[in-house]
Amino acid sequence: xxxxxxxxxxxxxxxxxxxxxxxxxxxxxxxxxxxxxxxxxxxxxxxxxxxxxxxxxxxxxxxxxxxxxxxxxxxxxxxxxxxxxxxxxxxxxxxxxxxxxxxxxxxxxxxxxxxxxxxxxxxxxxxxxxxxxxxxxxxxxxxxxxxxxxxxxxxx
Numbered sequence: 001x002x003x004x005x006x007x008x009x010x011x012x013x014x015x016x017x018x019x020x021x022x023x024x025x026x027x028x029x030x031x032x033x034x035x036x037x038x039x040x041x042x043x044x045x046x047x048x049x050x051x052x053x054x055x056x057x058x059x060x061x062x063x064x065x066x067x068x069x070x071x072x073x074x075x076x077x078x079x080x081x082x083x084x085x086x087x088x089x090x091x092x093x094x095x096x097x098x099x100x101x102x103x104x105x106x107x108x109x110x111x112x113x114x115x116x117x118x119x120x121x122x123x124x125x126x127x128x129x130x131x132x133x134x135x136x137x138x139x140x141x142x143x144x145x146x147x148x149x150x151x152x153x154x155x156x
Contacts, residue, residue: 011064
C-alpha cells in the first residue's frame with residue numbers, strides 16, 4: 001500500500017479549511033495513517049525545501065510556512081501519491097482545475113493551501129521527515145471492500 005505526505009499550509013489553516021481538505025481525502029477512500037498539527041522551523045523547512053534554496057522566493061516561502069502550525073497528514077491507498085496529486089491540482093492554483101483542492105480554494109502560485117508528495121520516492125522521504133516512529137498507524141478499514149475491487153484488494 002502506497003503512502004503520501006500532505007501538508008495543509010498556514011494559509012489554509014488561517015482560512016479554516018482543515019476539515020474540508022481532510023474530508024476530501026477521506027471521501028475519496030484514502031485512509032489516514034497519521035495526522036498531527038505541528039509548528040515548522042528553519043531546520044525542517046531547509047531540509048524539506050532544499051531543492052528551492054537558491055530560488056529568490058525561498059525566504060518568503062519559509063517565512064509563510066512558519067506563520068501558523070501546519071497540519072501534517074500521511075494517507076495511504078493504492079496509487080496514493082498519484083491520486084493525491086490529481087486531487088490537489090496544479091502548483092499554481094490559477095491553473096488548477098475546478099474540483100481540485102487548489103482549484104477550489106486558492107488563486108495563488110505561492111499561497112496554494114497544500115503540499116503533496118510528488119513521487120513515491122519523495123513520499124517515503126517526506127513521511128519519515130514529518131512523522132516519527134509510532135506516529136503512523138496501520139489498521140484494517142471496515143469499508144475497504146466497498147472502496148476497492150477484489151483484485152485491487154489483493155494488491156494491498
